[in-house]
Amino acid sequence: QVQLVESGGGVVQPGRSLRLSCAASGFNFNDYGMHWVRQAPGKGLEWVALLWFDGRDEYYEDSVKGRFTITRDNSNNTLYLQMNSLTAEDSAVYYCGRDPMITGLIDLWGQGTLVTVSS
Amino acid sequence: QSALTQPASVSGSPGQSITISCTGANSDFGSYNLVSWFRQNPGKAPKVIIYEVTERPSGISHRFSGSRSGNTASLTISGLQAEDEADYYCCSYADGRWVFGGGTKLIVL
Numbered sequence: 001q002v003q004l005v006e007s008g009g010g011v012v013q014p015g016r017s018l019r020l021s022c023a024a025s026g027f028n029f030n031d032y033g034m035h036w037v038r039q040a041p042g043k044g045l046e047w048v049a050l051l052w053f054d055g056r057d058e059y060y061e062d063s064v065k066g067r068f069t070i071t072r073d074n075s076n077n078t079l080y081l082q083m084n085s086l087t088a089e090d091s092a093v094y095y096c097g098r099d100p101m102i103t104g105l106i107d108l109w110g111q112g113t114l115v116t117v118s119s
Numbered sequence: 120q121s122a123l124t125q126p127a128s129v130s131g132s133p134g135q136s137i138t139i140s141c142t143g144a145n146s147d148f149g150s151y152n153l154v155s156w157f158r159q160n161p162g163k164a165p166k167v168i169i170y171e172v173t174e175r176p177s178g179i180s181h182r183f184s185g186s187r188s189g190n191t192a193s194l195t196i197s198g199l200q201a202e203d204e205a206d207y208y209c210c211s212y213a214d215g216r217w218v219f220g221g222g223t224k225l226i227v228l
Contacts, residue, residue, distance in 0.1 A: 035217070037165075037219075044122065044206075044208060044219060044220070044221050044222040045157070045159070045165060045208050045210075045219040045222065046122075046219060047210070047216070047217040047218060047219055050217065059215045059216055059217075060216075061216065062216075095164055095165070097165075103153050103155075103170060103171055103212075104153050104154070104155035104167075104170050104171070104210055104211075104212055104217065105155065105167060105170040105171070105174075105176065106155070106157070106165070106167055107167055107176060109164035109165055109166075110164065111164060112164060
């Protein structure tokens with residue numbers, strides 16, 4: 001079955017860290033760029049980060065630069081998002097999505113994992 | 120970086136056509152034609168309906184079309200149907216970053 005499954009969300013205190021995972025199955029993970037996109041409760045979509053097929057190039061939204069790191073393990077078909085120095089503004093559902101040509105054609109999304117930053 | 124500007128809501132009756140605009144600065148679109156549109160139903164993940172300004176992914180109805188003029192991209196839905204009621208987001212690439220619009224709620228009257 002072609003799918004993406006996020007995990008790792010939860011409640012975390014401000015200033016702490018969390019690592020999200022996105023497990024891919026049913027397709028050749030190596031062939032796709034991968035995005036993280038988040039959505040705060042009741043708000044719109046916000047792009048977070050992108051990692052190229054081979055992990056060579058990575059891009060970040062300004063507010064997470066220096067705090068978040070996107071990585072991938074192509075041997076285990078898994079994408080990660082390491083999130084450090086979390087603030088309340090990082091509270092959101094985090095989605096991973098695949099992009100075959102890195103043109104914004106995010107044609108498969110996970111179900112999302114909720115991160116709540118609160119003391 | 121600021122989000123692309125979309126109207127908060129658009130409405131139309133079944134059978135009509137509606138257009139959702141997506142406006143940004145030059146720096147939001149760059150010289151690329153990498154504008155996508157996504158539909159999101161409540162509690163669900165987004166779904167791509169347009170990419171590279173005008174392209175429709177496999178399985179997406181011809182009722183959905185995209186265009187761009189300068190710093191404004193547009194999504195047109197013709198032959199409006201009740202099931203089109205959802206939130207719609209534009210997304211653009213420029214200079215190493217992607218940015219989403221604030222989203223438009225489509226109401227089918």
